Amino acid sequence: DQQVKQNSPSLSVQEGRISILNCDYTNSMFDYFLWYKKYPAEGPTFLISISSIKDKNEDGRFTVFLNKSAKHLSLHIVPSQPGDSAVYFCAASARNSGNTPLVFGKGTRLSVIA
Amino acid sequence: ETGVTQSPTHLIKTRGQQVTLRCSSQSGHNTVSWYQQALGQGPQFIFQYYREEENGRGNFPPRFSGLQFPNYSSELNVNALELDDSALYLCASSPGGAAGDTEAFFGQGTRLTVV
Numbered sequence: 001d002q003q004v005k006q007n008s009p010s011l012s013v014q015e016g017r018i019s020i021l022n023c024d025y026t027n028s029m030f031d032y033f034l035w036y037k038k039y040p041a042e043g044p045t046f047l048i049s050i051s052s053i054k055d056k057n058e059d060g061r062f063t064v065f066l067n068k069s070a071k072h073l074s075l076h077i078v079p080s081q082p083g084d085s086a087v088y089f090c091a092a093s094a095r096n097s098g099n100t101p102l103v104f105g106k107g108t109r110l111s112v113i114a
Numbered sequence: 115e116t117g118v119t120q121s122p123t124h125l126i127k128t129r130g131q132q133v134t135l136r137c138s139s140q141s142g143h144n145t146v147s148w149y150q151q152a153l154g155q156g157p158q159f160i161f162q163y164y165r166e167e168e169n170g171r172g173n174f175p176p177r178f179s180g181l182q183f184p185n186y187s188s189e190l191n192v193n194a195l196e197l198d199d200s201a202l203y204l205c206a207s208s209p210g211g212a213a214g215d216t217e218a219f220f221g222q223g224t225r226l227t228v229v
Contacts, residue, residue: 104156
């Protein structure tokens with residue numbers, strides 16, 4: 001059973017527009033959420049995170065929204081740029097329960113078209 | 115550049131063989147985790163080492179084992195390779211403590227193909 005789900009395998013967006021990537025989770029113990037970006041032949045690179053005590057975290061063009069009641073988070077990229085084309089992974093951790101590993105979704109491949 | 119390096123980058127092995135993958139963590143990082151990313155999937159936690167002791171394990175059989183050394187290097191060993199072991203293996207290095215892998219940096223991975 002998948003505890004972290006990214007239901008859209010791919011997303012195509014025009015340059016300059018908003019990209020919205022979605023993620024759902026099932027485990028109520030998760031209290032920390034992260035987004036990673038991955039290019040081919042590279043490891044995942046940390047992008048942005050959010051603790052469950054917040055509902056929004058912003059870093060430049062990237063904003064993550066968390067809806068705890070719906071067990072849903074989303075990553076907004078505004079404006080989207082061709083260099084944002086990559087696979088984006090949502091990950092969750094039960095950080096307050098101790099040193100727990102990351103649980104990843106399957107990823108969403110974002111293509112930003114110039 | 116994460117300061118975490120893995121070797122080799124690619125490897126082809128035959129079913130039934132054994133393989134050792136290596137990771138060099140960031141200096142000062144006491145914790146290393148290994149993840150397996152199969153094609154079309156997200157990374158899955160294999161195990162974690164903290165100060166040379168196993169500190170947690172995911173749903174992987176005992177033929178997956180590891181070692182961590184005092185010089186911030188570590189190894190992932192897989193015995194009796196199966197075709198389904200073909201995947202990208204990622205090493206994640208972190209300073210340790212309660213934040214765990216939420217503060218980890220990933221290496222570029224080793225692509226293992228079992229034929």
